[in-house]
Amino acid sequence: MRPDLLSRLGPFAALVALVWGVWRPAWLGLGPGQLAVQLAFGLPGAVVFFGAACLLQAALAPVRGTLKIPASTADVTLQAGYYLLNAPLEEAIFRGLLQGGLTVVFGPAAGIVAGTAAYVLYHRLGGWLWIDVLATSLVGVPVALAFWLLPGPPSLVGVTLVHVGATCGFLGPGPWLLRRLGAWPQAAVPAGSIR
Numbered sequence: 058m059r060p061d062l063l064s065r066l067g068p069f070a071a072l073v074a075l076v077w078g079v080w081r082p083a084w085l086g087l088g089p090g091q092l093a094v095q096l097a098f099g100l101p102g103a104v105v106f107f108g109a110a111c112l113l114q115a116a117l118a119p120v121r122g123t124l125k126i127p128a129s130t131a132d133v134t135l136q137a138g139y140y141l142l143n144a145p146l147e148e149a150i151f152r153g154l155l156q157g158g159l160t161v162v163f164g165p166a167a168g169i170v171a172g173t174a175a176y177v178l179y180h181r182l183g184g185w186l187w188i189d190v191l192a193t194s195l196v197g198v199p200v201a202l203a204f205w206l207l208p209g210p211p212s213l214v215g216v217t218l219v220h221v222g223a224t225c226g227f228l229g230p231g232p233w234l235l236r237r238l239g240a241w242p243q244a245a246v247p248a249g250s251i252r
Contacts, residue, residue, distance in 0.1 A: 058139055066142065066143060066146050069150050072150070072154070073149040073150065073153065073154060076154060082157070083211060084157035084211050085154065085158075085211070086148075086153040086204065086211040090210045091208055091210075094207055094209055095209075095218075097215075098207055098218075099214060099216070103218045103221055103222030103223075106226060107223065107225055107231065109223070109226065110222070110224070110225075110226025110231055111234060111235060113195065113226075113227065114226065114231055114232055115240050115241065118241060124235070125228075127230075133233045136228065140221055140224045140229065141221055144217050144220040147176070151172050151175055151179070152216055153213055155175055156168040156171070156172030156201060159171050159172065165205050168205070169202065173198055180193050192227070196220065196223040199219070200220060
């Protein structure tokens, strides 16, 4: 995780901070928006997407032939904490900077298509298999639409909560829960950290 912080999340944070510091654009979504609306979308969305991502992982793991499962409760906690940091930074880049900025310049369709395509394909750069890269579109598309359609000023609050739920369902906590519930046999995959 440390190299990822330096090579990916740190630069993401620096770029968003630079744009915010120089221009303070509302379209970046760093404000709370209509907080009640954001939370009404984001909190239940996190739960729904967590469950859906767990089910998707259970369906894809046999096709892929592998499922990486955290080695311990401490590892699950560490990974969940990491995803709490990862999600808002990815959303700030793909939803706020790309989608928000391109929406202002070229309209919502261009912003949604470019932001979502970049978000989905970006996972391939991380070494993800194509089947998993395509799975990211199942969260990328609804989150892009929500960022554009939720009432009030643009905000990353709701979409970030959904992103955290989906990521925790697909990686780390979700696979760990699948194993605990017996959905993935103990002998099928040796326990080990995903990162």
